[in-house]
């Protein structure tokens with residue numbers, strides 16, 4: 001359907017109607033969040049697939065994580081920093097061989113490194129603004145943790161419970177391992193054979209290969225399974241007496257609600273873990289387009305969407321070129337004001353709101 005364009009009208013008034021969480025945490029969120037985590041040191045986790053220049057939505061998520069850390073650090077009892085989980089196992093390209101879908105990930109294709117420099121620059125600017133430290137963690141490092149083989153075993157033991165919940169379409173447990181020779185990965189885990197201590201995967205060029213859970217560094221998962229494994233790994237860290245930190249997660253509001261309730265909390269509870277031990281997740285407001293849909297990096301990268309918008313909204317590269325560090329500071333202060341005034345936080349913001357702040361072209 002073609003809609004009549006250039007007819008968006010508004011009165012310029014920004015309203016903050018209360019409802020849901022904004023009603024409960026209207027005036028103070030940081031005090032509440034500071035009172036919850038079980039340990040003094042808090043790692044605030046954010047994630048990104050480095051498949052393109054970060055867009056405004058990513059900038060908002062990152063700013064929210066740093067703002068929360070900065071405000072937590074003002075409370076004497078807390079010490080917070082930021083960890084970026086780099087999802088370099090996300091697909092760089094997809095292909096169909098013998099009727100099955102295969103992917104090559106961002107790490108093995110070398111694509112991850114091209115864009116990580118921009119993420120690093122953004123994180124360093126936020127560090128300079130806030131005094132909050134950060135670290136980057138690749139998926140191989142995440143998966144090398146001693147807790148991962150234990151979680152993987154628990155996950156495969158519960159395959160019949162988890163597969164239909166995490167993958168309602170094909171009912172497959174989407175644990176993937178790229179071929180050690182060529183990187184081809186069975187996207188839908190169609191030919192996987194799952195055993196108690198290992199998984200046998202298939203490469204159309206090199207045949208079957210076996211990976212033990214104890215050698216977990218090359219494992220990959222689809223997004224819902226990764227979300228589950230990450231949450232369980234974070235709660236294992238918080239329970240480990242040898243560690244002195246706990247986790248809090250910041251992510252976009254598109255993952256709030258039904259997604260987390262069905263794919264995380266229900267599944268965690270069904271396989272015997274305690275939901276109350278999972279890290280708190282704070283959701284960043286979505287940046288939405290004219291129709292109310294979230295601004296999507298993949299639609300911009302893969303399909304050239306949003307030609308009607310100023311380039312700075314969809315690409316950090318353009319944002320930085322245009323506004324420099326001053327622009328990042330301006331955006332950061334905007335996001336920080338949402339955390340300081342939580343009635344501004346539990347909602348979405350449109351591209352037009354940001355165009356009022358940063359300009360229409």
Ligand SMILES: [Zn+2]
Pocket residue numbers: 179180181182183184203204205206207
């Ligand atoms: Zn291969």
